[in-house]
Amino acid sequence: MKTEKWLSRGADFPASHLNWSLILHFSPREHWGPLDKVSGLLVSELDSFRDEVEVPLILTPVGEGAAYATKGHAPKSWHYCIEGRNEYARAVDVFPAWDFWRVALAALEWRWGGVGIYPFAKCGEIEGMLHLDLRVGERVVWWRDQDGVYRYFRTKDALLEDILRSFHERLQG
Ligand SMILES: [Zn+2]
Numbered sequence: 001m002k003t004e005k006w007l008s009r010g011a012d013f014p015a016s017h018l019n020w021s022l023i024l025h026f027s028p029r030e031h032w033g034p035l036d037k038v039s040g041l042l043v044s045e046l047d048s049f050r051d052e053v054e055v056p057l058i059l060t061p062v063g064e065g066a067a068y069a070t071k072g073h074a075p076k077s078w079h080y081c082i083e084g085r086n087e088y089a090r091a092v093d094v095f096p097a098w099d100f101w102r103v104a105l106a107a108l109e110w111r112w113g114g115v116g117i118y119p120f121a122k123c124g125e126i127e128g129m130l131h132l133d134l135r136v137g138e139r140v141v142w143w144r145d146q147d148g149v150y151r152y153f154r155t156k157d158a159l160l161e162d163i164l165r166s167f168h169e170r171l172q173g
Contacts, residue, residue, distance in 0.1 A: 013040045014088055015067075025050040025057075032092075033065020037081055039088035042067060042134055045111075046092055049132070053106045056097040057130075058123060067092040078114060078133040091133035095121075100128030107132055108141065108156040115156075117143040117163070146170070 016035035020028050025047050032038045050057050059066035068089040069079040076082065078091035091114065096103040100119070107115045107130055116131030121144070123129070141159045142152040145166055153159040 012086075012088055012090075014038065015040045015043045018043055023047045026059075031059045031061055031066050033068025033089060037089055038065070038067045039086070039090045039134065042088070042090050042092060045134060046094070046132065049107070049110055049112075052110070053096070053099075053103050055099050055103050057094040057103075058097060058126065060093040060095065060129065061123065065089070066094065078135050090135065091131060093129055093131050095123040095126045095129050097126065104128070104130060108159070113137070113139055115141045117141075117159070119143065119163075120146050 014036045015028070015032065015038040018028075018035075018040040023043060026043060028035055032043070046057065063069055063072055067079065068081070069077070073079045073091075078086060079089050081087060081089060093116075104115075104117050107117075110132075112132045113135035114131065114133040118129040118131070120127065121129035139154065140152060141154075141156055142150055143159060143163055144150050151159075151162055153162065
């Protein structure tokens with residue numbers, strides 16, 4: 001795992017102030033949402049993660065932005081800018097162009113504070129979306145099953161066990 005390139009966690013700033021020439025894999029013209037509402041640390045972290053997995057990560061094209069949103073997520077979503085907590089959106093939804101499960105496992109090993117796995121979400125021909133965020137405090141990981149039910153866990157092992165059990169039951173079914 002590479003070290004962070006030039007920033008420490010904590011002191012956040014808007015992605016509109018980011019030096020985008022240092023970002024290798026993303027551009028400010030992608031579907032982030034308004035850059036003055038998106039965390040610069042989030043963009044930087046996603047770029048480092050993209051570099052590590054070596055798979056293109058397509059920002060979710062729907063909604064207000066793949067990072068910033070004002071609706072359509074959980075009530076205290078890290079996509080939202082919430083007074084006194086996150087000034088900038090610190091979550092992003094992406095579709096790995098290929099190797100979905102390898103990238104999902106890499107996300108669980110990475111320093112993301114929250115990871116959501118959506119194996120049945122689709123973007124054109126691509127199936128499988130990841131939610132990645134820089135929440136602080138206790139880690140939360142989850143997946144959305146084929147019935148659209150969100151299943152939350154504290155550890156990646158508990159999450160993976162649940163996913164495997166669910167897929168196993170489908171195979172048996
Ligand atoms: Zn999300």
